[in-house]
Amino acid sequence: MSYFLTVAEAGSFHRAAAALDIGQSAISRRIQKLEDTLGVSLFERRPSGARLTVAGECFALRARLIMDEVNFAVDAARSAGIAKNGHLQIGIIASLSAGPIRTLLQRFVERHPQVEICLLETDRSELMTMLSHRRIDLVCVSGEPDYDDFDKLILAKEHVFLGVASDHPLAIQTALAWSTLSGQRFIVSAREPGPEIHDYVIRQLSDLGRSVKVRRHRLGREGIMSLVGLGLGVSLVTDHWRGLSYPNVTFVPIRDEADQIPFSLVWRPENDNPALRRFISLARIEAKKNGDPS
Missing domain, CATH: 3.40.190.10 (Periplasmic binding protein-like II)
Incomplete structure (x- = not known):
């Protein structure tokens, strides 16, 4: 479909081949195969170039909409993969007025301002239940929690x-x-x-x-x-x-x-939320700064 749109924009198989840096014959074969599949001619082929047929114009209009949606989806996926956007849900049992958790959150927001962070404060047992069922991504707790099914990091x-x-x-x-x-x-x-x-x-x-x-x-x-x-x-x-x-x-x-008193982060090891992974990576750096390389 991208070859078809390039030819339509260039108005010529030759110019489209130059723009895509591939052979003209390769583009011609791709377009011919697409026309055979659709059962209609998409271009009027002339010595001066290629002109869209009525069917080609209708197909080009729809194709551009589809390609725009595909490109948007690709960009969204890539942005989420590097935590440019996405969501991070954190359960806390601590004050955010000062201390290492506040510092970590502040630095994460500075680096990833488009990530939507949701904070929840309640009892430890409820937070751990929510973490077990993947309703939140991470829990910040005091102490050194002993949970075999979770990954843990002493932040400070x-x-x-x-x-x-x-x-x-x-x-x-x-x-x-x-x-x-x-x-x-x-x-x-x-x-x-x-x-x-x-x-x-x-x-x-x-x-x-x-x-x-x-x-x-x-x-x-x-x-x-x-x-x-x-x-x-x-x-x-x-x-x-x-x-x-x-x-x-x-x-x-x-x-x-x-x-x-140690303060720790707890999360499920199988959680592949890109925002969580970026948060944990930054937390490991902060933990080393705080003197705890664990």
């Missing part, structure tokens, strides 16, 4: 901070040790990542043989920080939570340098 490890009311005695400290926190009332969310913070606090203080007071509230991170600011307790955060300021809340680092 973040230091732990204690969120306290700004008028709390601990707020003036430059750093804190776990041994000084046993008498504090910790408040966490009943939703993600609250349960994980709860387990982390229990583990740290129980190892020291200290009593632990933890209260759960059915609030998101904003609500928990509001309770901290009101002096109703303290709570743990990592670096990426500190991108936002909360009324009357101060963040004090935990002294132990070994206290770092």
Whole structure:
């Protein structure tokens, strides 16, 4: 069909052959075969060139429309293949106010602005269920998830901070040790990542043989920080939570340098979404920058 359109545009088999850089006889054979298949003559062949017949004009009109659609489809497929467009659906259990996940998303958007990104925040179990059924492409979670059926990448490890009311005695400290926190009332969310913070606090203080007071509230991170600011307790955060300021809340680092919480990416290995593959490639580069070559 492309040969036919080239001859129609050039008005000559000779000029079409020169434009396509092939022999004129090859074009003539292709056009003759097409005419035999259609059962009509498409060109009036003259010494001065080739002129479309009435049937040829009708065929050329339809052929151009078809070729335009084919070219559009090819361009769309190639663009998706290099993540120029397409979709990427990401489940998160983290704040995007700061930290490695925000940095990764920002750099991906800068490189692939035409990729439509959809973010979803909910409980870990629901996100993993959605990932299993390919309803989302990727999940960003805290910790080092142990899922045999998924690919995983530790993006970064973040230091732990204690969120306290700004008028709390601990707020003036430059750093804190776990041994000084046993008498504090910790408040966490009943939703993600609250349960994980709860387990982390229990583990740290129980190892020291200290009593632990933890209260759960059915609030998101904003609500928990509001309770901290009101002096109703303290709570743990990592670096990426500190991108936002909360009324009357101060963040004090935990002294132990070994206290770092990893943040990981999880995805299905058979997912061939080109946008996902580009995202993972960029994530591996960011992970190396963050000091974790895994």
